[in-house]
Amino acid sequence: MTRLETTLDRLSGLDRLNAAPLAGRMEEVLDTVLDNVRDHAGSASDARRSPAIGASRATVRHLPRDAALLLDILAELHGGVLTVRLPDGASLWLGDDQAGPAVDLHIHDWSVFARVLARGDIGFAEAYLDGQVDSSDLAALLTRLNANRAVLEKAVYGHWRGLLAARLRHLFNANTRAGSKRNILAHYDLGNDFYRLWLDESMTYSAGLFSGDPARSLAAAQDAKYRRILRKLGARPEQIVLEIGCGWGGFAELAAREAGVRVEGVTLSPAQLAYAQERLARAGLDERAHLMLRDYRDIRGQYDHIVSIEMFEAVGERYWPSYFRTVKRALAPEGRALVQSIVIRDDLFARYRRGTDFIQQYVFPGGMLPSPGEFGRRAARAGLAVTDQFSFGPDYARTLALWRERFEAAWPRIAPLGFDERFRRLWRFYLAYCEAGFATGSVDVVQFELRHG
Incomplete structure (x- = not known):
């Protein structure tokens, strides 16, 4: 057991935001912070080490309790140096410099530490939205933190009271028929002009397929994905x-x-439907493609094949059975269905389903990722068999990186549409957060081929 684990084990059961029980143990926590900082800085160069470590005791001794505890956790990071700049201007170099590049975290307000300990990744995201934290490379920072998931686990999941409130909000966003429409409108009806400014010309909002080709454009990657499905x-x-x-x-x-x-296509977004119908008419294809504003549960009739591209994540676990029943009922006896879905690793699924995260709270209310294994089990219960699955998570990381670049470049044209700086930071964090997940493999994107079992 590491010193970090020993310290946290001794502190387990205490309310981390309650000053009284923790106050008597602060010397223990502070000493652990100092020891961890020294240990992980031991291999760093003198030039890097001197300004931070030389002042470490003076710096750490005045830290608020929450800051001391969270910095103790951050000192265990691996994969490169993390430079933390504190609200008073002091800096600490944490982690190691043996395996990766340096990343930085600038904390502008001491309350950030309490927010993270109380609400985990949601608290960190909210601090970023409020301008209380920054980084010169947010995607790189979040990738480093995600790669250290096991180290950060005790802080990432936050305090039970904060997470309970978030979980209840997530449950109230359930995808009933009315809830589904409300939740879809919350994300997709921001306006076609908004998405048109930074998506590629195909207006595709799902993972592209690059197949290891560094020269492939985003639009070409989206077409490649569609052609593979066909x-x-x-x-x-x-x-x-x-x-x-x-x-x-x-x-x-x-x-x-x-x-x-x-x-024949269905959507719950009036804005998307209007755009799609207009594009098909311009292409002279409106006689070959009929799109409707309809809930998937209201689909009737049978089809030769079924396609669903990154819609399953918005269904919600409670309604997975109805989704698979719809596919089972609508798929012709010899037909195939191709469902592309973002998935979370099988070993992370149990804890993920018990809680809630930043995406569910701020981006896709009511959403829920399956794991690959859970997807197959739920499909089987409906009488469907997964006959093939194709994963291309690194391609999604690249897609998201390109979206981030395009979003930032387009911001001077996005802002006049009525979006403020907090909205910009929300989307910046969302895209970087997702990129980090795919880059580290905690989430993936899979094309599942389904047939009647």
């Missing part, structure tokens, strides 16, 4: 393909134009 379906001209969650019509247009299929 190949896996084995779709033939004049067959009818149902798309559950048709977005802005990118797949419907390419499928109708290149594969000669007929597409």
Whole structure:
């Protein structure tokens, strides 16, 4: 057991935000912070070490209790140096310099430490939205933190009272029929002009498929993803393909134009529907693609094939059975369904499903990721078999990095649409947070091929 684990073990059961029980043990915590800082700085250069470590005792002794405890945890990070600049201007170099580049964290307000200990990643995200923390490379910082998930686990999941409140908010966002429409509108009806400014010309808001080609553009990667789906379906001209969650019509247009299929699509977003219908009409494909404002639970009839691209994440665990029943009922006996979904690692799923996270609270209310294993089990209960699965998580990390670049470049044109700096920081954090998850493998994106079992 490390000194960090020993210290936290001794402090377990205490209210970390309650000053009384912790006050008597602060010497123990502060000494542990100093020891950890020294240990992890031991291999750093003198130039790097002197200004931080030379003043460490004076710096650490005046720290608030929450800061001391969280910095003690951060001192255990591996994969490179973390430079922490404190609100009073003091700096600490934590972690190690043996395995990766340095990343930085600038904390502007002491209350950040309490927010993180109380609400985990949600608290850190909220501190960023409020301008209380910054980093010169937010994606790199979040990637480092995500890669150290085991080290940070005790802080990341926060205090039970803060997380209980967040969990209750998440449960109130359940995807009932009314809730589904409300939750979809919260994210997708920000306005077509907003998304048009930073998505690629295909208006595709899902992972592109780069296949290791560094020269492939974002638009080409999106088309490659669509073409792979059509190949896996084995779709033939004049067959009818149902798309559950048709977005802005990118797949419907390419499928109708290149594969000669007929597409029926459903969405809950009026803004997306209007855009998709207009694009199909411009392309002369409106007779081959019929898109509707409809809940997936209201789909009737059978289709040769079914496609659903990154819509499953918005369904919510409570409604997974109804989703799979719909696919089972609507899929022709010899048909194939291709469901592309973001997934969380199987070993992380149990804890994830018990809590809530930044994405569920601020970006996709009511959403829930499956794990690959859980997806297969739920499909099997509905009489569907996973006959193939294709993972391409690193491609999503690249997609998100390109989206971040495009979003930042487009911000001078986005702001006049009525979005403020807090909105900008929300989206900056969201894109970087997701990129970090795919870069470290805690989440992945998978194309599941389904057939009748």
